[in-house]
Amino acid sequence: MELSTTRHGDMAIATVIATRIDAAAAIAFKDAVRAAVADGPDHVVLDLRQVTFVDSSGLGAIVAAMKGMGAGRRLDLAGLTPDVAKVFRLTRMDKVFVIHDDPDRLIARATG
Template identity: 65%
Template structure:
């Protein structure tokens, strides 16, 4: 699993370069998220455009990544594919996370 971080307008955009966040990748995902968000900006956006599948372990890893952020940081999600979006809606995690249609427009992310 590869995570890539870029910064734009004070927002860290972390792109998941993998098709799955599942039990096999969950621990690596959490560890990499911790490294990328430590001492980072207050607003972090997880770009899931390439992710086609998230299982319960993957969902738990994303929630854990949110919980390990500093007290002033927040984690939003962006670019969920329909299959991944369905998982977030069925588990009502869409009420926990702010979900953006795209990570390509940081200006709109700042307003969200």
């Protein structure tokens, strides 16, 4: 699983470079997120624009990544495709995560 991480002020954007977060990719995803945010800012946004499929293992991996952030840190999501957004709505995880429509707007806001 590949992530591309960029820092914008006091926020980092971690872009998932994959179309699926499923059982086959869940462990690699958790490890990649942990490595990407280890020394980063307290606010991390996971850019999921390229992800078109998330299963229950993938959803669990995203939740584990959020819990792994630790106290005082926050993991938001952005750019959910319609199918991925549906999974978050059906599981009510859209109430757990802050979900932004467009990561580019967040970057513009963070950089002034």
